[in-house]
Amino acid sequence: MSTAFSKINTTKSSHNTFATNIFDEDVIQNIRNNNFKIRYWSYIIIFKKHGYTCYAKIPKCHSMSSDILHDISDEENQLIASNEIDCLIELNEMFGDAPSELRVVELLGYSQKFNCIITKEFEGESLYDKSTKESPEYLGNYYSAVGKWLNYFHGCKIANDCDKIIFYNDERALFENLLEWLSMYCEDLYLTLNKILPQFLSQNKQQIGDLCVYTLSGFELRNFLINNDGSVCFLDPTEIVRGSQMDDIARFVVSIDMIPWGHLDAYIGKDYNNLKETFLMSYFGNEYESINKILALYAIKWLLIRWRETCSLLDGGKVFKLIRPVVAKYYSDYLFKRWIRMYLSELI
Known part of the structure; x- marks a missing residue:
């Protein structure tokens, strides 16, 4: 694994361990270029970094919302992201010893600035x-x-x-x-x-x-x-x-x-x-x-x-x-x- 990810790719009990700003520039550039998908409950950004395809998710609690900047700062959406990160950390730990065909998406980091969960894209x-x-x-x-x-x-x-x-x-x-x-x-x-x-x-x-x-x-x-x-x-x-x-x-x-x-x-x-x-x-x-x-x-x-x-x-x-x-x-x-x-x- 690239050393750029070594700090955040550790399994701890708190999502604060995964907080990082190394993805912030990629996220903001894609937002400025309107290069994101709007889904019912999230915005999705896909980009390459250090040889990885990264999958960035910004949650939103209102399915009809399309104001990404407002949703980034919304406290309810921040709570959703916090809960999901805690779940991903727990699942990554839990399935570390599972049979190889049973997988969980790999958590790479969390951008506090953009309330954005970044995972490594699974090829499938x-x-x-x-x-x-x-x-x-x-x-x-x-x-x-x-x-x-x-x-x-x-x-x-x-x-x-x-x-x-x-x-x-x-x-x-x-x-x-x-x-x-x-x-x-x-x-x-x-x-x-x-x-x-x-x-x-x-x-x-x-x-x-x-x-x-x-x-x-x-x-x-x-x-x-x-x-x-x-x-x-x-x-x-x-x-x-x-x-x-x-x-x-x-x-x-x-x-x-x-x-x-x-x-x-x-x-x-x-x-x-x-x-x-x-x-x-x-x-x-x-x-x-x-x-x-x-x-x-x-x-x-x-x-x-x-x-x-x-x-x-x-x-x-x-x-x-x-x-x-x-x-x-x-x-x-x-x-x-x-x-x-x-x-x-x-x-x-």
């Missing part, structure tokens, strides 16, 4: 992009590796201090909040879910409480890159928080369902069950079918969360590429209802 393809183009039978090894990746993480990060009763009550409150939103947005589906979910939660109180672990709020399909050697690399942890084991699993499964999201061919309802089964088999082994009902519960949870987020984006004027605004609401509602009913059939 997006698993999401690959999944939109390739037949599922060619992707099994990668989805299996993702299952092993998550299993390794959960094995390292155990929530021994979790109060199971409090955790269950918090989970139930979140479901109640989602159902309350649904009651005002889609009454017919609310009436169906409200007959089933509260009863299922009560009947499975102990099992839900036992699922308390530490989770990765960014664990989904779009945050994995794949390499020809069979390795997978996790990019964007966002934050490590206490939650349900099923949160990570269901969030990833739902992200598989949403592979065609934003395109008209999503109406076709392409079958991605093989990819989901490969991921689940890799994580759980042969016992994965025993968790179908609890997985369905959490898949519904994450579909409701994504649906509510989508409605908020639509209300803010964000529409999907290739879809006229008048169609976007129908498109979104149709797909989320279909996906929720698919998992609801597992609970009935």
Whole structure:
């Protein structure tokens, strides 16, 4: 490794260890030249330095914002960056002893001046992009590796201090909040879910409480890159928080369902069950079918969360590429209802 990075490429418990100004000139030049990409939750700058391709990320808490200079100085965005750096440091330490095919993006530094997280670009393809183009039978090894990746993480990060009763009550409150939103947005589906979910939660109180672990709020399909050697690399942890084991699993499964999201061919309802089964088999082994009902519960949870987020984006004027605004609401509602009913059939 270049000596230019030797000071900051050390694994410590504080993100201050990674603070550096050696990337500042590269960042500001790209900003001045408008050479950055605006995404929902970040600005992305890619540049070369000392033989490395560097991937610089400036987080933003408001998806519709495009004022990069304002977002750099925003205190909430600085907190987001701080949390993400702490997560990356912990994951880099954790996966230092993992099997070689299970990777985490390498943290190079943090620019305090520009609230910018700099990582070394992983040479590979997006698993999401690959999944939109390739037949599922060619992707099994990668989805299996993702299952092993998550299993390794959960094995390292155990929530021994979790109060199971409090955790269950918090989970139930979140479901109640989602159902309350649904009651005002889609009454017919609310009436169906409200007959089933509260009863299922009560009947499975102990099992839900036992699922308390530490989770990765960014664990989904779009945050994995794949390499020809069979390795997978996790990019964007966002934050490590206490939650349900099923949160990570269901969030990833739902992200598989949403592979065609934003395109008209999503109406076709392409079958991605093989990819989901490969991921689940890799994580759980042969016992994965025993968790179908609890997985369905959490898949519904994450579909409701994504649906509510989508409605908020639509209300803010964000529409999907290739879809006229008048169609976007129908498109979104149709797909989320279909996906929720698919998992609801597992609970009935």
